[in-house]
Amino acid sequence: MSVREVLIALAYMVASACFVIGLMWLQSPKRARAGNLLSSLGMLLAIVATLFVSGIKDYTMIIIGALIGSAVGAIMARTVQMTAMPQMVGLFNGFGGGASALVAAAEFFKYAADPGALTVDVSITIMLALIVGAVTFSGSMIAAGKLQGIVNERPITYPYQNFINLIFFLTIVAAAVFLVINFGHPWVFLYLTIASLIFGVLFTIPIGGADMPVVICFLNALSGVAAAMAGFVIKNNALIIAGSLVGASGVILTQIMCWAMNRPITNVLFGAFGAVVTAGSSATATTKTVRPIQADEAAILLAYAQLVIIVPGYGMAVSQAQHAVRQLADELAKRGVTVKYAIHPVAGRMPGHMNVLLAEANVPYDQLYDMDQINDEFQNADVALIVGANDVVNPAARYDKSSPIYGMPILNADHAKQIIVLKRSMNPGFAGIENELFYNEKTRMLFGDAKESLTKLINEVKNI
């Protein structure tokens, strides 16, 4: 090993340490930003060190590619709206996976020209990196498309879906095994690539919008695994370490999301949840009564409360209402009302989505409470204000075994003394499940766009 090689290896080691420390510092909001900076410096070090790897002859393409990528990435990062963060993370997952697949493909053609240098472990990991990377790429594009509203957010289903997907997957495995045994055969490799891309699409289209937090986490994990596999191919420990860190992160987040919905991952990925509107619910709905409320009356309830707990949901993101929520909370705080926010783990379209939106609106993070921290406090709350949340406050999850969300841990909004629900109309939520909280005798419905309703509430509170 030459001195240069040793130095490069050490640089990769330092970079890996930076990634680990960066993630450790994410444990508290105070150091998180410094951690992210450290992690990015590690990445910079790894990139610079790579430029000195012997065998790199030409820098023109590298510089052009790096400039284009950096410019696009910077523009996207600067301009994206916080409400669109799930799509953005989805896209980035896809790009990472795609890059790993491309590296694997390039290595395939290198060894195809020189099969003598090939070993079995390399050929296996080339196939794995290609398959996982390609599935991550196309799956993420569909997921991002669903979140952006370009692809139908509802599950797209067809007969024998899981069976057809399984057969398709088996052809991918067969092609990969064939290539490991008989390396070369560019046409089989091409089939493998295209089939993996199609599989990513088939696998994602039956998953509904409300399950996107799980899918995004899962694809996050896959993008890490793809990078780790690419690390095996080019025999680079930095890729293996960084890839497995990301893989672990994605797996943990996927697990947390599934726990928060009380559904096994298989049900989320293969269950086409939300495709069928539960029969019978509309019949029972007609017999129940809803109690509407006007902004002036709602404002009085809020203004004379001691404790108000705000429950934000995806509807807040859709209506960009996070700033209005904060303003209302400020007005209430001026009157001596204590305001807290209750955040359900799957509220929104990605883990922590609501926290980011409220942080953007300058809500101090010590007012944001996780489900476990706040659930016992609802009984002391004078008003629970539901802003665009639905399934996460549906009491049917506690006891109605026929409900699709039965067993899902929910926020105890129904324990509050009064509940005010901001909602556009009585249409059921994404999963098509009737929410009995809306028919509770303590519940009053304030119909209209969340942002407009909040603006009215702010004005009314000011006038009291």
Added chain:
Amino acid sequence: MTETLLAALYIFVVAMFLGFAVITKVPPLLHTPLMSGSNAISGITIIGALIVTGRQEGWLQTVLGFIAIILAMINVVGGYLVTDRMLQMFKRKPGEK
């Protein structure tokens, strides 16, 4: 080959466990920045892309590598910047910098 492969597998498994240990402690408050930040880390595949492109072993590899550089670089730069943008918004008190 077996020795390097074993060493690599070793690192893979240990890093996985390290990842589990570290990431379980990240509070739900920061789960979105965790995703975008770890996302940026998965852009580490840029290393592979740089090597594949720079060694110039054939036009096809160079083209594949070139696209890989662009994608990975978007992932790295975009991921870190957007994470930073999010993290600077998390404040304990309203006026705090």
